[in-house]
Amino acid sequence: MAYEQLIVDRDGPVATLRMNNPNVLNALSRTLTAELMDALSGLASDAAVRAVVLTGEGRGFCAGADLGALEAPYRRGERPDLGGFLRDGYNRLIPLLTDMPKPVVAAINGVAAGAGVSLALACDFRVASEASSFSLAFVKIGLIPDSGATVLLPRTIGSARSLQLALTGDRIDAAEALRIGLVTMVVPSDALASEATSLATRLAALPTAAMGMTKRLFRETATMDLRGALEREASAQAEAGATEDHLEGVLAFLEKRPPTFPGR
Numbered sequence: 001m002a003y004e005q006l007i008v009d010r011d012g013p014v015a016t017l018r019m020n021n022p023n024v025l026n027a028l029s030r031t032l033t034a035e036l037m038d039a040l041s042g043l044a045s046d047a048a049v050r051a052v053v054l055t056g057e058g059r060g061f062c063a064g065a066d067l068g069a070l071e072a073p074y075r076r077g078e079r080p081d082l083g084g085f086l087r088d089g090y091n092r093l094i095p096l097l098t099d100m101p102k103p104v105v106a107a108i109n110g111v112a113a114g115a116g117v118s119l120a121l122a123c124d125f126r127v128a129s130e131a132s133s134f135s136l137a138f139v140k141i142g143l144i145p146d147s148g149a150t151v152l153l154p155r156t157i158g159s160a161r162s163l164q165l166a167l168t169g170d171r172i173d174a175a176e177a178l179r180i181g182l183v184t185m186v187v188p189s190d191a192l193a194s195e196a197t198s199l200a201t202r203l204a205a206l207p208t209a210a211m212g213m214t215k216r217l218f219r220e221t222a223t224m225d226l227r228g229a230l231e232r233e234a235s236a237q238a239e240a241g242a243t244e245d246h247l248e249g250v251l252a253f254l255e256k257r258p259p260t261f262p263g264r
């Protein structure tokens, strides 16, 4: 399907989504938000896709909410309901990434600000280019971190550093993002696409069903006590144990050959 502000590429089992609103550093317009939701919903149910890459065109990854859209109503003296805006938009978008039943790699090509940081946090892997930077810019316009940032950021880098970034809105560079664990890999800008694709390609050959269940377990057990988590693990392991991937993994090990996982 052709989109206005999103490019979708398929290379075998890897799908790459490129946000394409570069004049505003891929700020999340209503169009881009709707297109991301449509594309991610399709990829979630497409068994032929076994890993997803999310990146941006131009020098931005994503500058967060499209503030241009607020200009007309604010100048007219209107105050749109931002809670409703979130519930209709980003609150539906973010779970499409976190709950994607296959791995999602953020290839952070440039600046990520506001909800753009949240988008990156909702992905499973964050590979950043040396040109990337990060700002929880919400506070600079009198807002609170949204789109899951209040949960996903402290879960990723701890609450003290999260609060510092959230309260100051300070922009940090790729090296600092790596140091504090906000991203897991920093590569030269011209190597970003190939590094992210090769990671996604490697992930796409692994047991997809077990990875989807692992993501689900990490989400569910985050708020559980140990005994509850042990029980959830047991029922998920029963599901994983019934997959073709599990059978192939065990047989390949016993036969001393590399496994070929069908992804189910």
Ligand code: LHQ
Binding pocket: 023, 024, 025, 027, 063, 064, 065, 066, 067, 068, 082, 085, 086, 111, 112, 113, 114, 115, 116, 135, 137, 138, 140, 141, 143, 146, 171
């Ligand atoms: C933009 C944007 C942008 C429109 C750059 N929108 N045009 C918010 C509101 C409502 C409901 C609920 O949720 C939220 C969640 C949020 O995401 S709040 C946070 C929103 N984002 C921001 O506040 C970030 C605003 N942008 C910036 O602070 C800077 O642009 C950053 C730090 C991202 C990049 O700085 P520079 O590298 O110096 O680039 P620039 O500022 O020159 O931007 C380039 C162009 O992109 C420029 O347009 P122009 O026509 O002058 O070339 C900007 O106006 C436009 N742009 N972000 N979010």
